[in-house]
Amino acid sequence: MKLFGYKSIRQLRNIYGVILGISTILALIRYFKFPEFSFSWPLNLVIVLAGILFIWESLRLIDLSLNRYYPYERNLVVRIVLQLGIGVIFGLSIRALIYYFGEPHFPLPLDKLFLATTWVVYALLPAGINLVFFTQYFISKWKEELLKAERLEKEKAQVQFDNLKNQLNPHFLFNVLASLHSLILENQQLASRFLQHLSKVYRYVLQHKEHNLVALQTELDFIQNYIFLAQTRFEHALELDVSVKNEDLDKQLVPVTLQVLLENAFKHNVIEIKRPLRIKIYSENDFLIVHNNLQIRRRVEDSNGQGLDNLSKLYRYLTGKNVEVVATEKDFTVKVPLL
Incomplete structure (x- = not known):
């Protein structure tokens, strides 16, 4: 006035x-x-x-x-x-x-x-x-x-993350299609399931690209499809454990947060049957935590190192809260605030 x-x-x-x-x-x-x-x-x-x-x-x-x-x-x-x-x-x-x-x-x-x-x-x-x-x-x-x-800065972070959500990661897509090709030759029924989960992954990305926040339950439902693709590809070399508290399921986070964090883990770590990558996803004290053992690759293909950084910027400008990253010689942990 x-x-x-x-x-x-x-x-x-x-x-x-x-x-x-x-x-x-x-x-x-x-x-x-x-x-x-x-x-x-x-x-x-x-x-x-x-x-x-x-x-x-x-x-x-x-x-x-x-x-x-x-x-x-x-x-x-x-x-x-x-x-x-x-x-x-x-x-x-x-x-x-x-x-x-x-x-x-x-x-x-x-x-x-x-x-x-x-x-x-x-x-x-x-x-x-x-x-x-x-x-x-x-x-x-x-x-x-x-x-x-x-x-x-907020608009820049949003644009960067929108690009991150909208792009089809060439390296990921190449590996997925290679896995699908092998499955078609070996197990057509599993190949059909694999293709269904793949379509659900990209359908989710398209449906939620305009949303700033989604419910954690929705994100977990989506990530199950992504986990299926990853476990089909890596088989016993990948161990995933998801244990989120029921009271946190209605809380919110930025869409495809988990996909970005899992892709980050897949890109930067060796994943072999003799050296399995163990990832645990859980909630604690209003944070969604993604923890994995650290076994760094010497060479990382198709990575500009911006995925996690853009995600952190977006959370900071959209919510005023920080994404916490804790790295030790043996472990790597990312704590995402739940809203």
Whole structure:
């Protein structure tokens, strides 16, 4: 809600509260330091408060007008110099009015040093107030840039992960088709089941590519198809254990999270019957945890190393929470926050 150019009633209340505090201090100084120029205390406060409010609101009106007719974006330096110049002229004009209309009625004559000082004060006071306006502008632009950068990073992470979801991993697809070819020659019934699970994997990816989050139960149902393909290919060289708590099944996570994590494990680890890859998927303390023994491949084909990184960025920007990665000499663990 905007009120007379203020962004909110709260901002109006805060600014006027500061002005009231400054006015009270100045009124007290005037009342006790220059009693011959002071009225009763309440009237003295009202006069000082009215004067400061008039100067503040006049300069704020000038600031708002310049925002409309000569914004900072047009020429920053010219705008600042122009506003400072108008402020100085405004302050000196007020001092001139006081000099010509007010000082003849003062009870005591004022010395020249005091008069000169008041001219300087009335020239510098608008500059100080304009400095407040300049600071507000630069802070607001800084916040806008932060929000813009955050939004761009979020969009970038989303695009990267969308690409990750939408792409058919050539290496994975090649291995799957090779396995399917062998099955067709050896076991047509198993080949048919294999093809059905493969179609379900990509159907899930297509159906959920527009969704930011899905239920954990839905993701687990999908990953069973992916696990079937992997176990058919690696047979006894791959051991998978899924044990998720029932109370966590309705919680949510980013779609194809488990596929990304399993692909990451398959890509970077040796998978042999003599050296089986053991993967455990479980939930604990509002995290979905994927843990595997570490037996790193010397050469990783078809990997740009961005899958897990993009997934981490997406969780950070979509949920504000981090994906935790813990690697030791023997184990590799990824903890994904459940929402």
